[in-house]
Amino acid sequence: MARIVAGVGTSHVPAIGAASDHGKDQDPYYKPLFDGYEPAREWIKKVNPDVIFLVFNDHASAFSVEVINTFVLGVADGYNPADEGYGPRKVPYVQGHADFSSHINESLIFDEFDIAIANQMDVDHGLTVPMTIMFGKPDAWPCQVIPFCVNVIKYPQPTAARCLKIGRAIRKAVESYPEDLRVAVFGTGGMSHQLQGERAGLINQEFDTMFLDNLQDNPEKLANISHTEFMREAGSEGIELIMWLIMRGAMENPREVYRHYHVPISNSAGGLICFEEAGE
Amino acid sequence: MAIHTDYEDIPGTYVFNGRRCREAFQLNMFCKSLDKPENRDRFRADPTVYLDEFAMTPEQRKTIEDRDWLGMLHLGGNIYYTFKLAIFDGLSMQHVGGMMSQMTVDDFRAMMVTGGRPVQGNTSKAENAKNG
Numbered sequence: 001m002a003r004i005v006a007g008v009g010t011s012h013v014p015a016i017g018a019a020s021d022h023g024k025d026q027d028p029y030y031k032p033l034f035d036g037y038e039p040a041r042e043w044i045k046k047v048n049p050d051v052i053f054l055v056f057n058d059h060a061s062a063f064s065v066e067v068i069n070t071f072v073l074g075v076a077d078g079y080n081p082a083d084e085g086y087g088p089r090k091v092p093y094v095q096g097h098a099d100f101s102s103h104i105n106e107s108l109i110f111d112e113f114d115i116a117i118a119n120q121m122d123v124d125h126g127l128t129v130p131m132t133i134m135f136g137k138p139d140a141w142p143c144q145v146i147p148f149c150v151n152v153i154k155y156p157q158p159t160a161a162r163c164l165k166i167g168r169a170i171r172k173a174v175e176s177y178p179e180d181l182r183v184a185v186f187g188t189g190g191m192s193h194q195l196q197g198e199r200a201g202l203i204n205q206e207f208d209t210m211f212l213d214n215l216q217d218n219p220e221k222l223a224n225i226s227h228t229e230f231m232r233e234a235g236s237e238g239i240e241l242i243m244w245l246i247m248r249g250a251m252e253n254p255r256e257v258y259r260h261y262h263v264p265i266s267n268s269a270g271g272l273i274c275f276e277e278a279g280e
Numbered sequence: 281m282a283i284h285t286d287y288e289d290i291p292g293t294y295v296f297n298g299r300r301c302r303e304a305f306q307l308n309m310f311c312k313s314l315d316k317p318e319n320r321d322r323f324r325a326d327p328t329v330y331l332d333e334f335a336m337t338p339e340q341r342k343t344i345e346d347r348d349w350l351g352m353l354h355l356g357g358n359i360y361y362t363f364k365l366a367i368f369d370g371l372s373m374q375h376v377g378g379m380m381s382q383m384t385v386d387d388f389r390a391m392m393v394t395g396g397r398p399v400q401g402n403t404s405k406a407e408n409a410k411n412g
Contacts, residue, residue, distance in 0.1 A: 060312050060360045064312045084367070085314060197381075198350070198382075199402055200381050201397040203395060
């Protein structure tokens with residue numbers, strides 16, 4: 001049976017990918033950030049997941065304002081890195097697991113989570129930057145990836161409470177898949193940041209710390225945060241943190257094994273938290 | 281019709297709600313089109329002709345032509361879309377962040393390195409009005 005062995009919450013700021021791609025990860029600006037990723041990279045090697053269920057958002061790359069879906073599950077055999085205006089990142093092709101995706105699709109729908117699916121979807125920095133953060137620069141990614149895309153751009157985003165619940169349904173879906181697979185769930189985006197308007201550059205370290213401190217044991221507290229409170233306290237783009245609650249919902253008894261927090265990365269606060277599932 | 285509007289109290293923030301999403305559909309689709317290399321080439325070759333393909337309001341079109349990043353948001357633009365135009369221009373998010381908040385890019389970068397824009401005094405229009 002497939003089982004969830006680990007969870008990761010991480011920022012997916014595009015500048016992290018650019019720094020890695022252009023060999024700037026040891027520049028003074030980026031060194032403290034990337035040095036803080038090393039223990040997580042060592043840890044994920046030991047976790048050795050077969051599949052990553054990667055929760056992220058598309059930034060007007062695969063999707064646009066033409067059709068806006070709240071939750072989209074990738075069900076393809078694989079996914080190309082997207083052209084975000086600079087040409088695609090030169091990172092490996094993302095191998096999917098179509099049969100596992102299809103199973104999760106069925107399980108979620110029968111569980112009354114009416115997600116959309118994508119048979120073809122280019123994946124932007126929202127997905128590829130977390131892979132870089134955790135795996136560096138390999139010739140091929142060491143595991144398969146199931147992308148799960150959340151609308152965090154068009155208000156109203158799904159509620160934090162809904163994200164926690166769909167995470168639980170994802171756990172149920174994973175655990176009912178017959179293949180013996182080790183699955184890690186990544187929730188990405190955040191931490192506090194605002195890209196737009198006169199308030200651009202907003203960072204709230206106190207909020208971020210509160211979020212990290214409560215993720216393991218008090219996810220219900222975080223699930224009660226309203227859209228307005230997220231945007232007010234963590235910045236209009238900081239609402240991406242709801243995606244970390246999907247990861248948290250997919251874990252039953254998480255135990256924090258590592259945390260890294262750094263300000264700034266470009267216009268954002270960067271956070272990383274790693275959990276192991278108790279008994280795994 | 282809106283169920284919640286309390287987010288309108290957040291200063292300097294243009295929540296991408298249904299109204300803005302409708303109002304700036306063409307503006308955002310123009311920006312989105314720039315993620316294809318052939319469109320970037322066409323826009324570079326003749327901006328006027330290229331912009332004619334998108335039925336924006338004259339005011340919206342002017343914000344694009346003037347690279348008025350804040351004006352785009354006022355008229356419904358979304359930052360993830362408008363940033364595609366910034367990428368086209370070779371600008372970073374610090375450049376755009378500075379221009380939207382009336383700061384030079386160097387001042388904006390310096391603000392980020394020292395911890396970013398503080399949340400204190402930046403959370404509520406009503407509070408700010410009360411405190412003068």
